[in-house]
Amino acid sequence: MAGAGTNEGDTITRNSGRTEPAGGSAPATARPEGEYRQLINVAYRLLGSLAEAEDAVQEAFVRWYALPDRQRAAVEVPGAWLTTVVGRVCLDVLGSARARRERYVGEWIPEPLPDTVEWLGGRAGDGGTDPADRIALDESVDMAFLVVLEAMTPAERVAFVLHDVFRYPFAELATIIGRSPAACRQLASSGRRRVGAARAPEPPTGVRARVVKDFKQAWEAQDIAALVGLLTPDATVVVDGGGLVGAALRPITGAGEIARYIVAINDMAPGTSLRLQPVNGRPGLVARRGDTVVTVAAFGLADGRITHIWAVRQGVPADEGLLDGVLRLRQGAQQPVGDIDQLPVL
Numbered sequence: 001m002a003g004a005g006t007n008e009g010d011t012i013t014r015n016s017g018r019t020e021p022a023g024g025s026a027p028a029t030a031r032p033e034g035e036y037r038q039l040i041n042v043a044y045r046l047l048g049s050l051a052e053a054e055d056a057v058q059e060a061f062v063r064w065y066a067l068p069d070r071q072r073a074a075v076e077v078p079g080a081w082l083t084t085v086v087g088r089v090c091l092d093v094l095g096s097a098r099a100r101r102e103r104y105v106g107e108w109i110p111e112p113l114p115d116t117v118e119w120l121g122g123r124a125g126d127g128g129t130d131p132a133d134r135i136a137l138d139e140s141v142d143m144a145f146l147v148v149l150e151a152m153t154p155a156e157r158v159a160f161v162l163h164d165v166f167r168y169p170f171a172e173l174a175t176i177i178g179r180s181p182a183a184c185r186q187l188a189s190s191g192r193r194r195v196g197a198a199r200a201p202e203p204p205t206g207v208r209a210r211v212v213k214d215f216k217q218a219w220e221a222q223d224i225a226a227l228v229g230l231l232t233p234d235a236t237v238v239v240d241g242g243g244l245v246g247a248a249l250r251p252i253t254g255a256g257e258i259a260r261y262i263v264a265i266n267d268m269a270p271g272t273s274l275r276l277q278p279v280n281g282r283p284g285l286v287a288r289r290g291d292t293v294v295t296v297a298a299f300g301l302a303d304g305r306i307t308h309i310w311a312v313r314q315g316v317p318a319d320e321g322l323l324d325g326v327l328r329l330r331q332g333a334q335q336p337v338g339d340i341d342q343l344p345v346l
Helices: 033-047 050-066 069-074 078-102 143-150 154-165 170-177 181-198 205-221 224-230 255-264 325-332 337-342
Strands: 231-240 272-279 282-289 292-302 305-313
Touching (some): 033 078, 050 078, 078 170, 143 154, 143 181, 154 170, 170 181, 205 272, 205 282, 205 305, 224 255
Parallel strands (some): 231 305
Antiparallel strands (some): 272 282, 292 305
């Protein structure tokens, strides 16, 4: 594979405007939709954020079009070149993300997504891993899986995701990570052990859908007993407000605590609807105000009960004050359950 032409210290250039890559207009065939989506799939699993994934892929195309025509023509497999650059950009982003998250206000969790992205398959690999240890593409966007990835070192995460999920051979990983193939094999193995230790039996989709539907109905009915019955005794809610001061600052733990809190704050904001919708390929809940998504919630299950709820608020200013039930759960989580009267009144 031709080299990616990037330096070890290269960092991503943020460009939320998604302008045309440098070097002029690209030919219509230079950026096929399938290849672009595949790169987004890789970058999202590496970073846990669709916005950062889009930036990483944008940066890869910027560097591609910045190459002289002769260098681009010499690249035998442009997709492999772009993947190498995306991997290196993501490695840089992951390295700087830890410092940023130390200053983050409240909890940070991977970005759960309503299913607007088509999660693509990987490719044939080197066959060096037991198929039982491989990670299916749909499992690799599950929130529980993404949370485990957050505990890995940047190099470990890149090696594990690209090898075990996307089947990239260790020889190619070496060019991305800057280590030997043997070292990349060890990194992927370490990541595999982390995932194996945290892996829980996958409940059938029908069970997931029923539990999430029952949870929504119990929430709307303010039925504490039903909510407690749907949660494991040590269930946890983690909420992320995008670093906004008004969002949750700590998790809520315990079925009783969660149920009582949800019932206490179930006064829905006018114009907000809570809907059942797939989130990262699993049944979840999405809160909308009009056509705007304001909260996305993903669920972790074990033995037919909810173990985790991950909720992310998006697109709503901290001082707006009108939040749906999921959003208010996050907004008020900085207060002890006993201090409910101190919460802002909607």
